[in-house]
Amino acid sequence: MVGDGEAARSIRVTTAFYIALELREKKELVVVTNGLRVAMVLADAPGVSVIVPGASCDSRHCRSSATSLAGVLRTTSIGKGFFGARGVSLERGLMDLNPKRFGIKHEMADVCERVIGVFDHTKWRRSALLSFVPTQRIGAIVTDAHAPAELLQEWRERGVEVVVAARGPNRYSRPPIPRRWRIRAP
Numbered sequence: 001m002v003g004d005g006e007a008a009r010s011i012r013v014t015t016a017f018y019i020a021l022e023l024r025e026k027k028e029l030v031v032v033t034n035g036l037r038v039a040m041v042l043a044d045a046p047g048v049s050v051i052v053p054g055a056s057c058d059s060r061h062c063r064s065s066a067t068s069l070a071g072v073l074r075t076t077s078i079g080k081g082f083f084g085a086r087g088v089s090l091e092r093g094l095m096d097l098n099p100k101r102f103g104i105k106h107e108m109a110d111v112c113e114r115v116i117g118v119f120d121h122t123k124w125r126r127s128a129l130l131s132f133v134p135t136q137r138i139g140a141i142v143t144d145a146h147a148p149a150e151l152l153q154e155w156r157e158r159g160v161e162v163v164v165a166a167r168g169p170n171r172y173s174r175p176p177i178p179r180r181w182r183i184r185a186p
Helices: 004-010 015-023 036-042 069-074 099-110 149-157
Strands: 029-032 048-051 055-057 062-064 078-083 087-089 093-096 112-118 130-133 138-144 161-165
Touching: 015 029, 015 036, 015 112, 029 036, 036 048, 069 099, 078 099, 093 099, 099 112, 099 130, 138 149, 149 161
Parallel strands: 029 048, 078 112, 112 138, 138 161
Antiparallel strands: 055 062, 087 093, 093 130
């Protein structure tokens, strides 16, 4: 078993992690995610149901299941899909490096009514191997104030809503790592 301090150091905090923290207070929300950290953040939120294709999570356990991604998505319609990316460009859209993540993100984006890219300034002008959402499918982008202004304007000119998040007080100066997130050796 790893103690809380070690678990906190081993958890990679991502934009998706912080979005999940914001969603904990929502009511009647269903979240479809391929991220186990996101699922664990939301597992005990009373108004949120979590679907993890290939796994089932609740406040006590996360376990694999026979649910395949294709099976879940075949019968699913997702209103808004929030996607992080390794890179973004007007020519190639949202990109990732990992072929496994690419496949999952691509299939999930296909069933979204609205695709929203969420990433910080470090992802602009960065390329990656695989494009999982083409430019014309991106409905909005949420980024930070350090994103290149000329690129934001180009996306706006293409009709994409661009939201630049204002830097405010950070309520999560240190990501909360619940005690139940102890890592057990196999």
